[in-house]
Amino acid sequence: MGVALAMIFFVAPVDGDQGISQKIFYFHVPLALTSYICFGTGAWKGLRLLWTGAERYDLESYTAIHQGTIFGVLTLITGSIWAKASWDRWWVWSEDQLVLFLVLFLFYCAYFMLRFSIEPGPRRERISAVYALFGAALIPVSFLAIRLSQRFIHPVVFTRHGPGMTHAQFAAFCVSWAAVLLLAYVMYRIELGGKRSDAQLQDLREAVAAA
Amino acid sequence: MSGYAADVAALARKDLRLELRAREVVPAMSVFVVATLVVFHFALPRDSGRHAAYGLLWVTLVFTALLGLGRSWVPERDGRVLDGLVLAPCDRSAIWLGKSLATLAFLAVAQVVALPAFALFFAPLTAQAIVGVILADVGICAVGSLVSAMATAGRTRDLVLPLVFLPLAIPLIVGGIGSSIAAHAGSYLLFLGLYDVLFSILSWASFEYVITE
Numbered sequence: 575m576g577v578a579l580a581m582i583f584f585v586a587p588v589d590g591d592q593g594i595s596q597k598i599f600y601f602h603v604p605l606a607l608t609s610y611i612c613f614g615t616g617a618w619k620g621l622r623l624l625w626t627g628a629e630r631y632d633l634e635s636y637t638a639i640h641q642g643t644i645f646g647v648l649t650l651i652t653g654s655i656w657a658k659a660s661w662d663r664w665w666v667w668s669e670d671q672l673v674l675f676l677v678l679f680l681f682y683c684a685y686f687m688l689r690f691s692i693e694p695g696p697r698r699e700r701i702s703a704v705y706a707l708f709g710a711a712l713i714p715v716s717f718l719a720i721r722l723s724q725r726f727i728h729p730v731v732f733t734r735h736g737p738g739m740t741h742a743q744f745a746a747f748c749v750s751w752a753a754v755l756l757l758a759y760v761m762y763r764i765e766l767g768g769k770r771s772d773a774q775l776q777d778l779r780e781a782v783a784a785a
Numbered sequence: 786m787s788g789y790a791a792d793v794a795a796l797a798r799k800d801l802r803l804e805l806r807a808r809e810v811v812p813a814m815s816v817f818v819v820a821t822l823v824v825f826h827f828a829l830p831r832d833s834g835r836h837a838a839y840g841l842l843w844v845t846l847v848f849t850a851l852l853g854l855g856r857s858w859v860p861e862r863d864g865r866v867l868d869g870l871v872l873a874p875c876d877r878s879a880i881w882l883g884k885s886l887a888t889l890a891f892l893a894v895a896q897v898v899a900l901p902a903f904a905l906f907f908a909p910l911t912a913q914a915i916v917g918v919i920l921a922d923v924g925i926c927a928v929g930s931l932v933s934a935m936a937t938a939g940r941t942r943d944l945v946l947p948l949v950f951l952p953l954a955i956p957l958i959v960g961g962i963g964s965s966i967a968a969h970a971g972s973y974l975l976f977l978g979l980y981d982v983l984f985s986i987l988s989w990a991s992f993e994y995v996i997t998e
Contacts, residue, residue: 624991624994677952677955678952680948680951680952681949681952681953683948684945684948684949684952687941687944687945687948688935688936688939688945688948688949691939691940691941691942691944691945692938692939692940693940697938697997698938700994700995700997701935701938701994701995703994704931704935704991704994704995705935705949707987707991708953708984708987708991711983711984711987712952712953712956715956715979715980715983715984716952716955716956718956718976719955719956719959719960719976720959722959722960722963722972722973722976723959723962723963
């Protein structure tokens with residue numbers, strides 16, 4: 575993370591068009607990509623749960639989606655700051671990615687509400703897993719829908735001709751993406767560990783109470 | 786008729802017969818749709834134009850569907866029928882398909898009221914807009930029946946359903962509005978069809994996991 579920060583501010587050249595505000599790009603885009611990866615992981619773990627029936631995938635799927643939602647909120651915040659700096663408005667509907675994250679944020683908020691309204695047990699695990707799978711299907715469909723609904727005026731950095739960045743910029747981008755991914759993974763492991771020990775404690779308590 | 790189709794038909798017929806006898810959902814949906822259109826007449830400023838009216842039509846359709854979907858599993862829940870259905874010797878996805886077809890029929894009746902009312906009150910509807918409505922209905926019922934079954938499993942049933950359903954319905958609204966106002970609606974109709982196919986397959990495949998205890 576420290577290396578990424580240093581690279582962003584000292585190595586990557588200041589963008590000629592957007593100036594210093596372009597620096598937030600190195601956070602915004604990695605956060606967004608990491609969030610997608612988290613949602614994808616959640617869906618994958620959900621699929622594994624339905625496939626194998628192994629209980630441990632439930633917590634893994636839930637934790638991944640939880641991380642994805644956290645990074646999604648951060649994406650919304652950084653995107654909003656970037657919009658303020660670039661277009662002097664906190665929210666612009668013309669920015670597809672931001673709108674997509676708003677939709678996903680709403681969708682996954684409902685995930686938590688649905689999950690916590692169902693009694694813990696195999697049925698909740700399976701419903702959560704199916705929901706996570708729907709999320710993975712919704713991401714591309716929503717993206718297409720938002721694309722269809724408006725003209726595309728967001729500055730496109732990655733084009734078919736490769737990334738439109740200088741080497742230093744691209745390096746800084748990759749390093750910061752790696753840093754964010756690492757952060758996400760560490761948070762995922764910590765939360766998973768905490769949740770697992772919670773569950774074990776619960777089992778122990780029940781065992782003691784039954785004995 | 787093969788066994789699967791017969792199961793689906795029997796399940797859908799059960800819902801339709803229940804509705805014919807009780808007459809609860811469809812009249813409520815029909816009145817709701819007209820009432821909402823009237824409310825929107827007052828909510829729209831006078832010179833806001835036709836495009837805004839088409840937008841409101843889609844909002845009305847989605848909320849009417851939500852009204853019907855919220856009730857769609859209530860008879861099963863109240864009568865504890867779901868346990869019996871799960872035990873019945875039929876493919877479980879047939880339960881979903883039967884419910885989707887019945888909901889589609891209810892929605893279609895409500896729209897037979899809604900679309901002429903809209904044309905009368907606001908603006909005429911083109912053929913492509915009507916095709917868009919039909920395609921969106923299929924998606925609404927396919928996804929809606931599944932998420933409604935999900936929401937039924939929880940304690941806060943009626944509370945969670947709109948929260949889950951609305952983000953899923955956003956692509957349908959985009960496709961529907963596009964098909965209503967765009968000059969060349971082909972891509973929007975194609976998108977709606979794609980959505981229907983994708984989410985129908987997904988719902989069909991995953992319903993079994995949602996319903997079993």
